[in-house]
Amino acid sequence: MIQHNISLKPYNTFGIDVQAESFASVEGLEDLKTVLKTNYSNLLILGGGSNVLLTKNIEGLVVHVDFKGIEILEQNKTTTTVKVAAGENWHDFVLWTLGQNLGGLENLSLIPGNVGTAPIQNIGAYGAELKDVFLSCEALHLETLELETFSKADCKFGYRNSVFKSDIKGQYVITSVTFELTSSNHMIKTNYGAISNQLETMGVTRPTVQDVSKAVIAIRQSKLPDPKTIGNSGSFFKNPVVSSSKFKALQSQFPNLPHYAVSESEVKIPAGWLIETAGFKGKSFGQYGVHNNQALVLVNYGGASGQDILQLSVNIQKAIEAIFGISLEAEVNIL
């Protein structure tokens, strides 16, 4: 079951070629427990590998979570509860829900990665977040090997954050996620500007959940590089949140600074704008660079090392700090 000296290139969407000292792909709870009982110096859990930057060979054990299965637990006229195994591909699951005419995941179409990883950073896009439809998840404690259930409150979801990325980071493997979706009277969310424009282009006036999904897919395809063609991990940094007073000071210097209020005292600024304004958008440094259509996405054109991308990210952070006095925090997990 455990293999040695395995290239992780096929297992990360940045396409970085590093080796795992030991590697196991596990398809069920018993397999997972068996590999976790072996002696390992260091452990890395991997899903779809679409939110990691691998900067060195991984010493110890890499466990690729590949549990499959989708089960409807309960269904009535208004809601449907679905339990999904951690290794199911996120977008395939979204398409499955749309095929059943279930609502709630359409705005989260085409996000790469696996279902089991979605709670870790509370994936979000186009006016929706995982927490909106999340009921609970099951996770195996790495030391006790006990399966525990986490409610929505237990998960402490925030913007690109959860308890799994903070308080209990590295202590659990998520094995399944349970969702509460709508069976009818779907809540159509088109308040994210680009969606309504796209629906208009598509000639849709009374959108269904399937239409919203198609619109989101079209928008994403126009901006984000497909990892199958160009290596990347989506947004490399989080959008920074600054105090209103800091924002006002910046706005007097940069009158076009885009922004969104998050509370009475805080404002979110798109990191993509900061990076573009700093002159990095579309910059190529040979095998790697900053995407042409989205400055928040760092790309591997082929053959770059994790260290190359990491160095580029540090250079961007330094430039943004120097120009705007803002420190950008990585969204991608740097390993």
Ligand code: FAD
């Ligand atoms: P991985 O990269 O495999 O893992 C991410 C982290 O979780 C690692 O630290 C890993 O150790 C840990 N982990 C993985 N599986 C488990 C598990 N079962 N239990 C415990 N820990 C685990 N994200 C968004 O939120 N919104 C977007 O719009 C978005 N767009 C993207 C677009 C592109 C083109 C790409 C490449 C990425 C995008 N992402 C986006 C980021 C990414 O898709 C999500 O973060 C996704 O949830 C990562 O899933 P994964 O299975 O690939 O995680």
Ligand code: EPU
């Ligand atoms: N912008 C620029 N130049 C750029 C890119 C963006 O000026 O090159 C500015 C524009 O003002 C634009 C604004 O940034 O209006 C927002 O851009 P976009 O709608 O593309 O979204 P984003 O803030 O860059 C976030 C998420 C994405 C998610 C989209 C859509 C983060 C870190 N990123 O990106 O998530 O898909 O919104 O909701 O919050 C990811 O997490 O990997 C990811 C791709």
